[in-house]
Amino acid sequence: MTSAKVLIVDDEPQIRRVLRTTLASHGYTVVEARSGDEALEEIRHERPDLILLDVNMPGRSGLETCSEIRTASDVPIIMLTVRNSERDKVQALDAGADDYVVKPFGVEELMARIRAALRRVAPAESIPPFLSADLKIDFEKRTVLVKGQPVRLTPKEFELLRQLVANQGKAMAHRRLLQAVWGPDYGEETEYLRVFINQLRKKIEPDPRNPRYITTEPWIGYRFERPHSGKSANKSD
């Protein structure tokens, strides 16, 4: 049993009650917030290890709250949403969430997602730093410099980049990337990869529309390579 601290953000009192009992019964410490504003307050005071964030809240919405949290913290965020549409999922991931769960959900599924989000892959094999003219990645210190400027990556983004660089030059299949970064329960959620790869490209590529480091392998997955000088890279999807 872990003793990670989870912040529940939902405006519905009954849902908070269920989550409180459920998480407590699974050994987590629980903090609650009734709104986005309260959540931002709680994060400062309680420093939770993970946030369960409801998308549909009056006042500051879940998506706004998520973006706001992301400006200051890398804490894993799982969004709770009622709409099971591709657009809503992508919006949640775009806002900076690591994962989402569609209401109504079973507890096993939620617990699996929480475990996956909390899982920090221990650097089993240490990867040597990646150095090029405009990109420097130090996996020991977890720092990324683009043209000398430090860039902030979320843990999931960093983990994804690590997987890609560790297999430099090789095409990484969607399923393999998902399982390596999110955990063994994943494999079909290609929209996760699309959103996170896009975010990574925005952060590390000199021209995100014309990526040179992270290229798309149609139907297969993604590939990280050292840019060939003078040769234009593949188009992004």
Next chain:
Amino acid sequence: MRPSILNRILHFAVAFAIVFAITLFYRRVLPSVNATTVALTFLLSILAVSTIWGMAVSVAMSVVATFAFDFFFLPPMGKITIADPQNWIALIAFLVVAVLASRLSTSARQQAADASARERDIERLYRFSQGLLESGNVMELLNRIHAQIVDTFEVGAAALFLADKQKVYRSGPVTPQLDTESLKAIMVRAEPVFDVPNGICFLPVRMGVRVIGTLGTSGSILPRQTVEAIGTLIAIAMEHARAVEQLGQTEAARQGEQLRTALLDAVTHALRTPLTSIKASVTNLLSNPGLVESQKHELLTIINEETDRLNRLVGEAGEMARLDAGEVELRLEPHPIEDVISASLAHCHTSLGNRVVNVHVAGNLPMVRVDVARAREALVQLIENANQYSPPDRPITITAELNGNFVVTSVADRGSGIDDPEQALIFEKFYRGKDQRYSVQGTGMGLPIAKAIVEAHGGAMSLTSQHDRGSVFSFTLPIERARATHP
């Protein structure tokens, strides 16, 4: 209009009598008068007669006047002298005046008659167009076109055949003159037909260049231009009615669509929330053997509460739907408003607890037409609302007073009030106060149901609220007398 034979004979008789009178006058009264004066007098009288009664009468009069002039006034007196050139000059002068004057006046009369006929036709067409444009929809229009034509243009019968409906709209029973086959045949020929002897006229009705039907009239023949104008007006009116109808349908469909989407969103959220709590509790109970007794109890309590909430939600949604569809039968009877207020207070007795409730009912209030059980539901909702959303130490005030033909009942609380954007939403189905959602159990259906009940009574519900001063919910119920004066 042709003058009758008798009238004609009378005209001739009068004309001859004038000649006789002039002759008599100059022979007896002024025997010394010279012939020129007599001739001029005749000329003037012929001019007058020709203007009024036309050529035939005045030519006959001219001949008679020539003989009289010759016989009585030209020497040798008392004798007809055909050979005398003076005679011929007089006759020619009389005839020329008679013919010219009668023709001029006839054409002037004809023109005047034409002008007034045209004016009448235009006036009829105008009235016809007014009549057609009043129709709000195509069906209504089609069922009044023929009647309008019969009324306005004074024809015996009218029939309109429309190709797209394959139907004939008639002013009366099917007549052999205006049978369906003829109407269809004209539509194919696309040319008007005027059967003057039988008083029948057929006209293709055109929308642009396309023939859309046939109009047939019988009883009297209308001028061709008028008939064509009628056809054009019918086409325009149908186009107009169709456009108006379509606009209305599009607008209604759009609003309905918006409402459905909003409602679906609200229902989704309202139903998913308790379902989420139940599903999470149940899966936890099923999968987690490590639950302690108190946790199991908590999860089961939540399941119990949330199934109640779902049940309430379904019940209220059903009631709302019945109210919306007008399927709720109200048993309207005259009652004093006090009946509704006291029944509501009795119902809320437990939940109000120790809260102070002030009731002010104006004196001499007339009875209201009300279904007491339903109105109680509405007022209970307002009282419960005030009770839930204002601190327990603040009083609730219920007032009832007369306003025109309605009794206004208000429930005022001293809660935190409702801000403007929320005031518009508060009667929406499934909406719940934004600050209250955190603490108060509810389905968001109470106020919309209360509003629907009041509206089913013919009343209205309104809200005034000031931030930090409290809210006043008011509803009106029609008084009994108002029903009697406006049955």
